[in-house]
Amino acid sequence: MTRKILTxxxxxxxxHPFDRKALASLQNMPGVSLLLKKINEYGIDRLLRLQSLGSEIRISPRNFPQLHQALVETCQILDVAPLPELYLFRGTGYIQTYIVGVEKPIVGINLDAMEWLGTNELLYVLGHEVTRIKSHDMVYHQMAIVMPTLKNLLSSNTFGFGGLVASGVELALYNWRMMSRFSADRAGLLACQDVGVATTTLMKLAGLPHDYLTTPVIEDFLAQAREFASNNFDNLDQITKILSYTESGLSWVVMRTGELLKWVDSGEYDNLIQQTNLKTPEESEEKEGKTPEEKEGWNFLTSW
Structure with a gap:
């Protein structure tokens, strides 16, 4: 299959509009600047990098060429540069991937993902991760990863005040993290450029091995996803939504598949694939007449 390089x-x-709205709400919350500053002070970016470097296997073209090539192809298609490092970690009984590192991003993929996923499916899960680099939201994604530890540190160092601040931001973070998956799923589809591949990958993320992915199983799954997507998400009970966001172990693949199918059915995916100019008008206008420093924007490591 020849995939389009989305230069x-x-x-x-x-x-996804839910992603955009949730991130705006998060950025406007009191206490976010404090938490970002503390993450910088504690050197979280470097610590997470050392954790991968010291405990996981770094992927290269020599040791695991298929995995490495999948990352190379994903970044070429989605126009992500420079290439992040890729690490392989131990099996957990289900597919797991991650991305950390604001300054030097690292993508992690576990043994289960390497063994369960085909070459095309690897593009989907890697696209789902590297979109964080493209969206420039790594700082918030990383904050969500370390939030439990950071909240405890702030609470012990500020007589409980920091913990109270963090608790308010925490729900906003979990809300945004859930919504950002919708955008990441779209990026995964843009990377593999096959709705069928995206569907089987999401089903495997739900824990279903390849041997069970028969035509009836896939068709029923798609029907379930469309049924779920027909509901108005904004009308879900608020408490249910909060509990959903804070239960990080749930994959929510049916909901995510439903949202992805809505995007495909709307024609927006096909229109995007067929475009020749992939930059938004707003982006082009913003970059005109700006200095290099203004184009770069806020820098996580140096702007405090």
């Missing part, structure tokens, strides 16, 4: 792709062209 000049902007994350804004595939960003």
């Amino acid at each position: 000049g792709l902007s994350s804004e062209t595939y960003e």
Whole structure:
């Protein structure tokens, strides 16, 4: 299969509106600046990098060429550069991937993902991760990863005040993290460029091995996803939504598949694939007449 290289792709062209709204709410919350500053002070970025470097196997073209090539192809298609490092970690009984590192991103993939996923499916899960680099939201993604530890540190060091601040931001973070998956799923589809591959990958993320992916199983799954997507998400009970966001172990693949199918059915995916100019008008206008420093924007490591 020949995939289109999406040169000049902007994350804004595939960003889910729920993602955009949730991130704006998070950024406007009191206490976010404090938490970002503390993450910088504690050197979380470097610590997470050392954790991968010291405990996981770094992937290269020599040791695991198929995995490495999948990352190379994913980044070429989504126009992500430079290439992040890729690490392989131990099996957990289900597929797991992650991305950390604001300054030097690292993508992690576990043994189960390597063994369960085909070459095309690897593009989907890797696209789902590297979109964080493209969207420039790694700082918030990383904050969500370390939030439990950070909240405890702030609480012990500020007589409980920091913990109270963090608790308010925590729900907003979990809300945004859930919504950002919708955009990441779209990026995964743009990477593999096959709805069928995206569907089987999501089903495997739900824990279903390849041998069970028969035509009836896939068709029933798609029907279930469309049924779920027909509900108005904004009308879900608020408490249910909060509990959903804070239960990080749930994959929510039916909901995610439903949202992805809505995007495909709307024609937006096909329109995006067929475009020649993938930068948004707003992005082009913003970059005109700006200095290099203004184009770079806020820098996580140096702007405090």
